[in-house]
Amino acid sequence: MNATMQAHNPWRAPLAGRPLDATVVIPGSKSLSNRYLILAALGGRPVTLVGLLRSRDTELMMGALESFGVRCEPDAAEPTTVRVVPPADGRFRGGTDVYCGLAGTVMRFVPGLAMFADGPVRFDGDAQAYARPMGPVLDGLEQLGARIEYHGEPGRLPFTITPPASAAPPDGGTGAGPATVSIDASGSSQFISGLLLIGSRLPGGLRLVHTGERLPSLPHVRMTVDDLRRAGVRAEADEAARRWSVHPGAVQLPDTVVIEPDLSNAAPFLGAAMIAGGSVSVPHWPRRTTQPGGLLPGILQRMGARITWNAMAWDGDGPAVGTGDAAGDAATAANAPDAGTLTVTGDGAIHGLGRFDLSAAGEIAPSIAALAALADSPTQLVGIAHLRGHETNRLAALVAEIRRIGAQADELEDGIAIAPAPRGRLHGATMETYADHRMATFAAMIGLAVPDVDVVDVQTTSKTIPDFVGMWTAMLGE
Ligand SMILES: O=C(O)C1=C[C@@H](OP(=O)(O)O)[C@@H](O)[C@H](O)C1
Ligand SMILES: C=C(OP(=O)(O)O)C(=O)O
Numbered sequence: 001m002n003a004t005m006q007a008h009n010p011w012r013a014p015l016a017g018r019p020l021d022a023t024v025v026i027p028g029s030k031s032l033s034n035r036y037l038i039l040a041a042l043g044g045r046p047v048t049l050v051g052l053l054r055s056r057d058t059e060l061m062m063g064a065l066e067s068f069g070v071r072c073e074p075d076a077a078e079p080t081t082v083r084v085v086p087p088a089d090g091r092f093r094g095g096t097d098v099y100c101g102l103a104g105t106v107m108r109f110v111p112g113l114a115m116f117a118d119g120p121v122r123f124d125g126d127a128q129a130y131a132r133p134m135g136p137v138l139d140g141l142e143q144l145g146a147r148i149e150y151h152g153e154p155g156r157l158p159f160t161i162t163p164p165a166s167a168a169p170p171d172g173g174t175g176a177g178p179a180t181v182s183i184d185a186s187g188s189s190q191f192i193s194g195l196l197l198i199g200s201r202l203p204g205g206l207r208l209v210h211t212g213e214r215l216p217s218l219p220h221v222r223m224t225v226d227d228l229r230r231a232g233v234r235a236e237a238d239e240a241a242r243r244w245s246v247h248p249g250a251v252q253l254p255d256t257v258v259i260e261p262d263l264s265n266a267a268p269f270l271g272a273a274m275i276a277g278g279s280v281s282v283p284h285w286p287r288r289t290t291q292p293g294g295l296l297p298g299i300l301q302r303m304g305a306r307i308t309w310n311a312m313a314w315d316g317d318g319p320a321v322g323t324g325d326a327a328g329d330a331a332t333a334a335n336a337p338d339a340g341t342l343t344v345t346g347d348g349a350i351h352g353l354g355r356f357d358l359s360a361a362g363e364i365a366p367s368i369a370a371l372a373a374l375a376d377s378p379t380q381l382v383g384i385a386h387l388r389g390h391e392t393n394r395l396a397a398l399v400a401e402i403r404r405i406g407a408q409a410d411e412l413e414d415g416i417a418i419a420p421a422p423r424g425r426l427h428g429a430t431m432e433t434y435a436d437h438r439m440a441t442f443a444a445m446i447g448l449a450v451p452d453v454d455v456v457d458v459q460t461t462s463k464t465i466p467d468f469v470g471m472w473t474a475m476l477g478e
Contacts, residue, residue, distance in 0.1 A: 002202070008403070010431075010454035010456045011442040011455045011458040011469065012243045012447075012452075012453075012454055012455075013176055013444045013446070013447020013454070014448070014473060014476050014478060015450075015451055016272070016276030016448040016449070016476060017476075018278075019276060019277035019278030020089045020273050020277070020279060020280055020476070021420075021477075022199075022279075022280050022474070022475040022476075023279050023281045023341075024232050024266070024280060024281070024282055024471060025261075025262035025268070026262055026263075026265055026268045026282055027054070027055070027080070027262060027466060028051045028052050028053035028080060028167065028259040028261060028262060029053065029260050029263070029406075030053050030058065030260065030464045031105065031146070031220060031223060031225070031291065032060045032184065032227070032259050032260060033049070034057065034058060034069070034103075034105040034260055035105075035109075035193075035223065036227065036253065036257050036259065037058070037061050037065060037072070037084060037196070038061075038065075038113065038197055039227060039228070039230075039231045039251055040086065040407065041065045041070040041084060041086050041251075042086065042113075042201060043133055043231070043252045043253055044086065044238070044252055045086075045088065045252070045292045046083055046084060046086070046255075046256065047084050047254070047255060047256070047257060048081060048082070048256045048257070049081070049082050049083075049084060049259060050080070050256060050257065050259065051080055051081075051258055051259040051261075052080050052082045052259055053080075053259070053262060054074075054079055054465065055460050055462055055465060055466050056462055056463045057101070057103040057105060057463055058105045058148060060083065061105065061110070062289075063098075063099065063387075064106055064113075065084070065110075065113075065208075067096040068093050068096065068113060069087040069092060069093040070084060070085065070086055070303075070378050071083075071085040072085075073085065073449075074141055078256065078420075088407070089196065090116075091116065091117075091118055092113060092114075092169075093118065093119075094114070094119025094120055094121055095118075095120065095121075096117070096119075096122075097121070097123075097300070098114075098121055098123045098124075099124055099125065100125035100126075100129060100157065101126055102128055102129045102241065102435060103463070104190050104390075106125075107129060107132065107134060107284040108134070108190035108191060108194040109193065109194045109197055109255070110123070110295040111123065111137060111138060112137075112141065112144050112197055113198065114141075115141060115146060115161075115164070115201075115202075116161055116163065116461075117445075119162075119163075120160050120161065120162040120163075121160065121163075122159075122160045123157060123158060123159055123160070123161070124178060125157045125469060126435070128391070128392065128435050130152060130153070130157050130158075130435075132391075133155065133156070133187045133188060133391055134155055134159070135155030135156075136142060136158055136183040136185055136187065136356075136445060137195060138155070138159065138161075138193065139386050140181045140183045140195045141161065144161075144164070144179055145163075145180045146164060146362055147161070147162040147163065148161055148162075149162070151459050153436060161248040164354065166203075168391060173194050175230060177204045178205040178206055178208065178245060178248075179202055179205075179207070180207045181195060181206065181208050181209070182208075182448070183209075183210050183211065183351075184212035185212055185215055186210075186212030186214045186215065186386065187212075187386050188216065188217075188386060188389060189215065189216055189217035189218065189221050192210060192215075192224070193224040194225075195207060195208055196221075196224050196225065196235065196246055197224060199228075199233075199246025200228070200247060200248055200249050200250075200251055201245050201248075201251065202233075202248060203248060204248055205245065205247045205249075206244045207244075207393045208243040208244045208246065209242065209243050211242075214359065215382070216359050216360075216362055216383070216386045217292060217360065219291065219336045219361055219364055219448055220290075220292060221244075221359070222290050222330060223290035223291065225237050225242075225244070226290045227290075228246065229255070231251045231252055231253045231254060232249070232250065232251065232298045233246060233249060233251055234246070234249065234433050236324060239285070240473065257438035260284070260339075261282065261284050261285070262293070262297060262465075263285070263292075263293025263294055263414035264293040264296075264466065265278065265290045265292060265295065265464055265465055266342075267293065267364045268345040268366075268444060268445050268472075269406070269440075269471070269472075269475060270282065270300060270366050270369050270440040271300070271344075271368075271370060271476060273345060273346045274300065274303065274304065274344065274371060275348070275370075275371070275449050276473070277333060277348040278345070278347055279344065279346075279355060280344055280475065281341050281342065281343040282341065282342050282343075283339075283340075283370065284339045285309060285340060285341065286338060286339045287309070287318060287319065287338055287339065288318070290363035290443075291361055292363065293364060295361050298317065299353070299368060300316060300355075302351070302353060302393035303350050303352075303353060304349050304350055304351045305346050305349075306344070306345040306346070307342070307343070307344055307345075308345075309340050309341070309344045310336070310337070310340030310341055311343075319340070345376060349376065350371050350372075350374055350376065350459070351375055351376060351377060352372055352375040352378045352379040352418075352420065353368070353379040353380075353381070354381060355382060356380065356381055356382065357382050357383040358381045358382070358384050358415070359382075359383030359384060360411050362383075362386060363390075364393050365384055365398070365416075365438075365440070366438040367445065368381060369381065369398050369409075369418060370442045370446055372418040372420065373402050373409070373418055373446065374423060374426075374449050374459075375409045375420045375445070376420070377419075378417065378418060378419045379418045380417045381416050382412060382415035383414060383415065384415045385415070390436070391434070391463070392434035392435065392436045393436070394438070395412075395416050395440070397432070397436065397439050398416055398439075398442070399416060401431050401442065401443065401446075404431060405426045405427060405428070405429055405431075405446060405450055406421055406425055406426045407420050408420075408421070409419045423449055423450070426446075426450045427450065428450055428451050428452025428453050429452075429453065431443035432458065433460050435457070435460050436460060437460050437462075440457070440458050440468070441457040441465075441468065444458070
């Protein structure tokens with residue numbers, strides 16, 4: 001079915017007929033995949049990425065890198081293994097076009113690479129991407145000496161970046177000291193990550209100051225710092241002062257990097273166990289992670305789920321090795337593998353969260369909102385004003401779709417208030433998805449409990465999941 005037919009033929013979300021008993025293998029993390037692709041491109045020798053996400057956002061990233069002269073070579077037998085070969089002279093090709101689609105990680109991370117191109121680079125994306133904020137990351141590049149020409153609205157796609165002659169920032173060009181850049185990243189953590197990723201390639205390194213009141217998605221900034229360190233870069237964070245610094249030097253990932261599953265994309269599947277009852281297991285769940293999806297087990301537990309990791313109970317922060325024998329517990333913890341199987345078990349009862357700050361993990365808000373709409377008490381998700389600049393205005397979209405099925409929801413200044421109705425009072429509807437992958441998985445979750453839910457353009461899930469419908473129906477045993 002092509003995209004036009006999809007739009008006219010919504011997908012009937014399957015109702016869960018019985019409790020679940022499924023294991024779901026989740027593809028690689030979008031955020032880690034696109035960071036490692038960039039760090040590999042900035043290196044001096046090839047890197048093999050194992051478990052790379054192959055979906056629209058990572059294809060767009062690889063397309064962008066290839067237009068700069070980087071080679072991305074998927075393994076013929078295993079396409080999620082990709083060898084990234086940076087240009088021999090370390091210089092990116094300019095005079096080229098980058099298409100960002102609707103991918104925040106492409107539109108906010110790739111402009112920094114244009115600093116090292118040998119000519120101007122023009123950036124464009126989906127019409128809907130023109131609404132996403134871009135200004136602060138581009139202001140940051142201007143502070144580093146780039147020239148930005150906006151072809152539409154200032155601070156938005158499309159635009160052209162002309163790099164400085166030597167990627168030498170005006171105030172740090174001699175390499176004597178770091179360039180200092182001040183930006184307001186309250187609209188997206190990706191503005192910070194996009195600048196930190198290139199900091200070590202600037203002659204004197206980079207000192208970055210966030211001037212705004214709020215900083216969303218802090219785990220994603222920590223992920224960037226962690227990944228830079230993995231690539232041998234000295235990076236420091238003073239989160240209290242909202243300052244980061246990256247020392248100048250080479251970027252080189254290990255020869256092989258294994259990518260964790262996308263824990264945020266696990267949310268609809270794990271949440272399904274709570275809605276339908278029964279269990280859903282996700283293998284390869286890391287014991288420790290920088291992904292914000294690492295907060296999911298704790299949140300789902302609070303909403304009433306029973307959680308285990310490798311058959312050990314979850315204590316809110318991680319696997320509890322609670323046998324009561326302290327010495328034995330310490331030994332078990334030390335010997336625990338780096339990854340194990342996370343299992344969520346539910347009985348259909350879901351508790352609201354009350355007032356809950358989700359600023360650390362805004363990208364899982366749609367999945368939590370689906371659970372909240374089916375819960376037995378209200379939830380207010382706060383700290384997520386910046387969701388208005390995600391793939392769509394997610395606060396408005398969630399309010400519209402929750403009301404459409406007969407529950408109550410209202411936009412707050414920095415979030416959404418959800419007042420569930422008893423499940424029997426909810427009713428089916430054709431649910432809009434606004435070209436937003438997470439609004440499609442939100443609708444699929446609702447459809448597990450509410451009959452006759454049709455999902456418009458379910459294919460939009462391919463932004464970060466290559467075969468959502470196949471995975472969902474397999475989970476349901478259909
Ligand atoms: O750096 C990243 O990989 C991401 C950061 C977050 O962006 P925001 O800070 O704009 O929410 C997140 O929502 C997005 O899905 C991925
Ligand atoms: C906000 C998201 O994506 P992006 O990387 O496009 O910002 C998301 O995946 O929820």
